[in-house]
Amino acid sequence: MKRHHGMKVEIGKSMGMPALFKGIGLKATAQRQEILQTFYDNEGPMTADQIAAKMSKVDMVTLYRTLETFVEYRLIKKLNLSTGITFYEISDTHHHHIVCSKCNLIEEVDSCEIGTLVPHSKKFSFISEHSLEFFGICKSCAKS
Amino acid sequence: MKRHHGMKVEIGKSMGMPALFKGIGLKATAQRQEILQTFYDNEGPMTADQIAAKMSKVDMVTLYRTLETFVEYRLIKKLNLSTGITFYEISDTHHHHIVCSKCNLIEEVDSCEIGTLVPHSKKFSFISEHSLEFFGICKSCAKS
DNA sequence: AGCTAAATGCAACTTACTTGCATTTAGAAA
């Protein structure tokens, strides 16, 4: 699933962000609303720094704490890709990523046939998550 | 593929570690030999700290630099799992991992059917790497 | 044995993230 211009997910407007926060028992602070709006306005995974850069002004401590809260309440997901830095993206569709080893461009891979690989779950009491990432050189890096 | 006691991979002894380093144009220093031996003696992914703990004494700067060199020369592989800390493991068989979300126990998953999922490579000029990790709760954590 | 590029190791730095604690604020109650 690809989101693009003119097709923004506007949960904030469709149900009201304060209502959304209230529904899960969180205070609808200005900071939380702007952070969540930043996810609505920007598709794809972002680092904490990238999120901060897109916002008017935010204390990094508040940002990190809010991101943890959002992950806990399943509003967003945490991604650990090759770099070691944590990326965050909105929790909509289940998908995987394809990452450029040179410029760290991240694209979404829609399909997920991982279910076919999951008999390994016998080794564990249950499998709750999985991550599949592809790494390579993106077309634009290959040109240069 | 599982390595276990009595079945150690002893490249160091079978071809001589100095010869191995010489073959790739690296000086066979005592530190490099002990670091590589630590990989031969211990199966499974380890963090830099875990490697240091298994060694007689090593400067962390030397260790980090040596690990980077070993990755560059494909003696070992770097793993970025859920935690954000980097793990290193010897480059032998291609495999994936299953990680306990509670205790961070890491097990190997031998089979790799990812090839079937790679038509996504059209999006990139080529795919050089992929990573597939499963996360869940291991049997021993599930008990407690 | 002597030479030199490569490798090491100390100190200091950086980056990503966390913790402690005093101040502020959302939103329920009066």
Place this chain on the structure above:
DNA sequence: TTTCTAAATGCAAGTAAGTTGCATTTAGCT
């Protein structure tokens, strides 16, 4: 609509993992 309080914020300081600069040492050629 003011009052109250737990929840949330924001500053300062701390931590952990990894990096950089630079002087010293060493592998392994000659």
